[in-house]
Amino acid sequence: MKRGCRAGLLTATVTALAVIAACTPTDPSPTPTTTSVQSPTSSDEPTQPPTSPSPTTDAEVGQQRAEALIPEYYAVVDKLAADPAKPLDGLDAVTISLERESWTHELETLREAGTTVTGATRLLAVETRSVNMDNSDPAHGVVPTVAIDVCWDVSDVAVVDSTGAIITPEDRPARGWTRHLVSNYEWASSPTDAWRVASSEDLDRAPCDAC
């Protein structure tokens, strides 16, 4: 696995700083990465692969699981967009609520038009912004939620029509930031396995630098 980007490229975050497989494409079988909490340094690259201590608090469990979900989420969406034969219920493993509904309809529309994609999204930066373990009102979406900002790059992704022609819009941004709310609606019974991306929003933020 490639080393992570220089820490200096990563902006300060509210809580822990997570570097996950930076500058590498999403992997169909992503290897869980270890994360470390570190302050931005000047120029020295880590000499050891970063490792994460075993989580001891609920918040640490949530953050770790939510961060681990992100590359898997991106990989699942890429695969479903690339292969119309794959059932869309594959989204159930990585999304829920609004995120699942929106991607389901988005992918259905692509499939109805015979549109697919080639290539894979690269994740250049993953930053945890907040961890809120409030589980007081699941009926209104108040469940343990981790906000994670992702800088993604789709330079290697092409949109292809049913004839095989590339129809990637010329004005499609190659890179951008998106904030994902990763939530666990089954925290009480499944604190580690039920984390899902529940919603997303674009961030008005300058794209991150490439590694």
Place this chain on the structure above:
Amino acid sequence: MRRLLTVAVLLVIALVSAGAMTAAPAHADPTCEVHNRLTGTCRVVVTPETPDAGDPEPVSDTGPSDSGSGSTCVNDLSIWSSGGSVEPIACDSPDGYWSNAYGCYIQLMDPQPPPRPERTGKEGAVYTCTIPPPHGGMTAFWLENPPDAAAAGPSPREIAQRAVDSMDLHAIDIGMVPAPTPGKVGIVGLPVWMWAANPGPSSTGPTTASASAGGITITATARIERITWDMGDGTTVLCDGPGTPYQDKFGKDSSPDCGHTYTTSSADQPDGRFTVSATSDWVISWEGAGQTGTIRLDGLSRSVQVAIGEVQVLVQP
């Protein structure tokens, strides 16, 4: 430059300010909350505002029949597209219940997504909004209260009735010769003229009015189908129109369109007078919400009393 998705899939999250829902999505100024990174199109759109819906007895022997209530659920295609017609639609589907105001099937999103910071502490929920063909697609709103179900709203006919109520329809003023006034006596065997005096939109029509409710606007036009004259002597005269006012120049001519000839005097009647009643029969045609219908309205009646006597000729032997 990112562009908004204008066909098929649209996902809309409404940021509701304090207070009730307001305008329909087509009237808001949407921005994109999150794009589909793969295609560059908008996956979730944010809208700063969210949208905003008497018993006549049928007369079966003449004129158009009273029609049904019409469909309460109507799809105004202009909500999601510029232009477009209004047409009836099923009130329920697997995607939820129909909302006239939103032009889509509404369903509570389950599970609810994590609340946005600006909605923390506010009562409300996210609802999916599935748009039927030809536009298609799905949106979602955060709303303080669920949208009204169109099925629970007034039917087009009920709304038409509200328009009719605003017309203030009333019975005609009776015009008649012999005049139904004290001191005036008609003669057996002479033509009687009947007509609607002081005609106006509310007494003789036609008249038009509109009413709106539950996202439906209905326009109704009322006209008199006929006037039924009960002459008080056991005779009923049906007149298709308001009749022709009598003028002296007509002399002893019969009315061309609404008249009668008494064959008996009113001497045996209470007060020595025949009670003459004129009952208006209205036909109200309504249209709106892609539907049309008819309401029959009768029972608007007014009465007068007229004295009819006999001329006796004395013959001296």
